[in-house]
Amino acid sequence: MEKFTKLISPIVPLPLQNVDTDQIIPARFLKSTSREGFGKNLFRDWRFTKEGKKNNDFALNKITEGEILVAGKNFGCGSSREHAAWALTDYGFKVVVSSFFADIFKGNALNNGLLPVRVSEEFLQSIFNSNSQLEVDLENQTIKILATGQQEKFEISAYKKHCLVNGLDDIDFLLSNKKEIEKFELNNV
Amino acid sequence: MAGKTLFDKLWDSHVVIKGEQGPDMLYIDRHLIHEVTSPQAFSGIEKRGVPLFRPKQTIATADHNVPTVDQHLPIKEELSRKQVQTLKANCKKHGVELYGLGNPNQGIVHVIGPELGITQPGMTIVCGDSHTSTHGAFGSIAFGIGTSEVEQVFATQCVLQTKPKSMCIEVNGELNKAVTAKDIILYLISKLSTSGGTGYFVEFAGSAFEGLSMEGRMTVCNMSIELGARGGMIAPDQTTFDYIQGRDFAPKKIEWNKKLAYWKTLVTDEEAKYDKVVSFDAADIAPMITFGTNPGMGIKIADNVPSLNGDKSFKKALEYMQISPDTSLKGKPVDYVFIGSCTNSRIEDLRAVSNIVKGRKKAANITAWIVPGSKRIEAQAIKEGLDKILIEAGFELRQPGCSACLAMNEDKVPEGKYCVSTSNRNFEGRQGPGSRTMLASPETAAATALKGFVTDASEYLN
Ligand code: SF4
Numbered sequence: 001m002e003k004f005t006k007l008i009s010p011i012v013p014l015p016l017q018n019v020d021t022d023q024i025i026p027a028r029f030l031k032s033t034s035r036e037g038f039g040k041n042l043f044r045d046w047r048f049t050k051e052g053k054k055n056n057d058f059a060l061n062k063i064t065e066g067e068i069l070v071a072g073k074n075f076g077c078g079s080s081r082e083h084a085a086w087a088l089t090d091y092g093f094k095v096v097v098s099s100f101f102a103d104i105f106k107g108n109a110l111n112n113g114l115l116p117v118r119v120s121e122e123f124l125q126s127i128f129n130s131n132s133q134l135e136v137d138l139e140n141q142t143i144k145i146l147a148t149g150q151q152e153k154f155e156i157s158a159y160k161k162h163c164l165v166n167g168l169d170d171i172d173f174l175l176s177n178k179k180e181i182e183k184f185e186l187n188n189v
Numbered sequence: 190m191a192g193k194t195l196f197d198k199l200w201d202s203h204v205v206i207k208g209e210q211g212p213d214m215l216y217i218d219r220h221l222i223h224e225v226t227s228p229q230a231f232s233g234i235e236k237r238g239v240p241l242f243r244p245k246q247t248i249a250t251a252d253h254n255v256p257t258v259d260q261h262l263p264i265k266e267e268l269s270r271k272q273v274q275t276l277k278a279n280c281k282k283h284g285v286e287l288y289g290l291g292n293p294n295q296g297i298v299h300v301i302g303p304e305l306g307i308t309q310p311g312m313t314i315v316c317g318d319s320h321t322s323t324h325g326a327f328g329s330i331a332f333g334i335g336t337s338e339v340e341q342v343f344a345t346q347c348v349l350q351t352k353p354k355s356m357c358i359e360v361n362g363e364l365n366k367a368v369t370a371k372d373i374i375l376y377l378i379s380k381l382s383t384s385g386g387t388g389y390f391v392e393f394a395g396s397a398f399e400g401l402s403m404e405g406r407m408t409v410c411n412m413s414i415e416l417g418a419r420g421g422m423i424a425p426d427q428t429t430f431d432y433i434q435g436r437d438f439a440p441k442k443i444e445w446n447k448k449l450a451y452w453k454t455l456v457t458d459e460e461a462k463y464d465k466v467v468s469f470d471a472a473d474i475a476p477m478i479t480f481g482t483n484p485g486m487g488i489k490i491a492d493n494v495p496s497l498n499g500d501k502s503f504k505k506a507l508e509y510m511q512i513s514p515d516t517s518l519k520g521k522p523v524d525y526v527f528i529g530s531c532t533n534s535r536i537e538d539l540r541a542v543s544n545i546v547k548g549r550k551k552a553a554n555i556t557a558w559i560v561p562g563s564k565r566i567e568a569q570a571i572k573e574g575l576d577k578i579l580i581e582a583g584f585e586l587r588q589p590g591c592s593a594c595l596a597m598n599e600d601k602v603p604e605g606k607y608c609v610s611t612s613n614r615n616f617e618g619r620q621g622p623g624s625r626t627m628l629a630s631p632e633t634a635a636a637t638a639l640k641g642f643v644t645d646a647s648e649y650l651n
Contacts, residue, residue: 017502018383018483022616027595031254031268033228033275035336045618050604072502074384077417077483078616079595080319081226082335103353103387103419104319108335157351159211170337174345175239177206177214181345184205184216 001113003167007094008135008146012059012066015128019071020078021105025087027079038083039090060091068095068134070127075116076105085112095136097143099124110160111170117143123152138164192458195424196355196390199330199455203313205347212349218312220247220342221298222285224254224276225597226317230339231279243346244284248307251276251289252297253318254597257560257587260290269598283343296563296589299323299531303407304565306436310425310452315342320531320613322414325422326406327429328455330390332420353419354464356389357457360397362471367647369541370405371533371611371630373397374412375477379487380469386418389465392457393423397471403432404537411532412613415484424456476645478518479615479628481506486615490633490645493517509617510625511605518627518643522554523607526638527620528631529560529587530594530612536569538611538631543575545635545649546582552641557584558600560592584638596621609637 029041046058054061069088075098076084085108088096093114099121101109109116117136119127123143127134132147138161144151156164163169174181193201206214222230227249234241241247254269264270273290280287288294294301299320302308308324314331315321317339324331338348358377378385391413398406406423413421430449433439440448475489486506488494496514497504507514512521528534528542539561551557559579561567567589570576579586593600594612596619602608604623611634612619615626629637632646639649 015501016505017500020483020614020616022595022614022619026618026622027597028622030225030597031272033272034232035229045622050622074387074417077383078319078614080317080333080335082229082317082337085335100384100387102384102417104333104335107350108337111335111337157211159208159349170349171233171237171341171344174214174341174347174349178345180205180214181216181242181347185346188202188216189218 001167001169004094004113004115004138004164006135006137006139007067008133009068010063010066010133011068011070011127011131012063013128013131014059014069014071017072018074018077021076021081021084022078024076024084025081030081030083035086037090038087039092042087042091067093068097068136069093070097070124073098073100073121075101077102080104082108082112085109085114089114097124097127097134110164113164115164117154119143119152119154123150126150191462192460194355194392194461194463195328195455195457196330196392196422197461199311199313200352203330208349212351214347215313215350217315217342217346217348218246219307219314221302221314221316221321222247222249222339223298223318224251224272226336227339228272228275228279229336230343231283233340234343237344239344241283241285241343246346247285249276249280249285249287250295250298250301253591253595255290255590256598257590257592257600260588293564296565297531297534297591299411300534300562300566303327303403304436304563306433306439309433309448310429310455315348319414320411322420323407323411323531325410325413325420326403328422328425328452330420330422333414353390354388356386356391356418356465356467357463358391358393359395359466359468360471361395361468362397364397364400364471365475367476367645367650368474369630369632370401370408372477373474374409375479375484375487375628376474377469378412378415378485379477381416381467383415383483383485384417386413386416389418391416391418391421392463393421398423399426402537403428404535407535408532412484415613425452476630476633478633478643480510480512480518482509482615482617484613484615484628487628490519490643519645521607521643523609523637523642524554524556525602525606525608526555526557526634527593527602527608527610527612528634529558529562529592531562532613533611533631534560534562534566536566539566539570539575541631542635543578545632545646546584546639547578549582549639551583551638554641555638557638558587558593559584560587561589563589593620595619596624602626609634609643
């Protein structure tokens, strides 16, 4: 997994609530047996018309540079498909900002080096209003609107932060504790 | 000592290492896999060069992406065929039991687990599918995971999880006669919203749930994820034990008595405290239907669609559905009726539908699909003669799989068409690009198929 410490980037605003993983990557694109290549179908049915033309009103077609997606509350609800996180990272996103994340999505994102940053509803509105670049600093757990200097702290578990900063994943940690698992099985299973 | 909730008891007894500043390392008793979310996890462990740690605790089936007609023939669509073949090859290589196409135990992963007796009280159960919450109906901790976590379970039979908070949803009182388990859960989601349970694990308690069959309890727990909750559970009781006894994987003889004694201890202590408790009156619940593009956008069939409220997402949902605010859905013409999915495809659902459509015909404007949750249910339906009733009524009885619940295979609702569906998600395009889904109970779906427009089933129930 790639390491993450700090990112300064323009945003791609998606001011909608309850963006579900069926929108992020529709089921008909889940037929691959690898983790790669999902970015081209990210938000497929919003990004393209049914004839396959670009929908020019959609944020991802208007802004092509941002590595930070900013969305309304309850982002990533619905299906547990990790393909949603793969599609976002494959497309080039490194951070998703929202006032609320669905649990499974949050876990999937973190397991793929995609940082979910939860901010207050007011701060989220300020981001949408400013449309400015953001600075996301994982070490200090801060997110800053560069145009206005407004800043907020965000939460992340110390363990997950350690993983992201060092590019480690959960399996490395679990595998290093195999003895404990075997001991647990002797006593419990 | 203060009492413990059932959830706390089960969680704590499965923690291998408590995370001081992060997630707990949770031991997993049963792992269910399917063709769509497992291939990348198999290649993950292979790349790391680690073996599957406890292959006997994993069970596989093919369900998400299988055709629901002509299952004896090779799958036509190349990518789907490859996915199903990859599952078969992976299971063989790593020693995992597979109930694939053609196997008499094949079916939707959350249908076959309980049906075979694999799902038991007190267990931790995971699967790379969010509706794993279904298995909570047996008093187990069951939740959906992503593919990286599938890989964790493959490698170590554990997942790293932050312990959710606990919520109790109590429903007491007398249910109206026409109210089904599906109506109860659609009602609760409409009240609590699709994020009302985020961060929590829910325990459903009260007479409304105690009175439900296991099939009904599974419907409720299945959709607990649509509350945003990590999962939902119902404490096991005699109904649970009776359901499990005698099933293929159920404990036998001495082992049964031992297990039963343990299962009887699986209750929330009286002095235990939940982080949150919400209560509802069973008498307020009525047959429900959804009008929007998330499962929380539900109303009583007798009520009107809510007014516009300035919320952009709400307006967008109504535009997508082409449904007007302040109108009734009753009488709204419908094109498709889908009875299936891990929410409502069990034998009890098929019986309920058959009861309503027996000796009647579906309306001419309706395409009606009924997709049993498993081969065993299909066989049982044929044994009971339900297949004839359904076919005579003009329903297409298809072969087991997820089908139009997620429309990954050919079973798609065409663009712009309305479908009254017994599945669990009405997201934009969920049943096919541009499809418009209204979630409801099997009874409502059956009555709607007969009339050709949204109908509550009361006139067909005696
Ligand atoms: S029926 Fe639908 S919800 Fe259930 S497992 Fe299949 S795709 Fe998931």
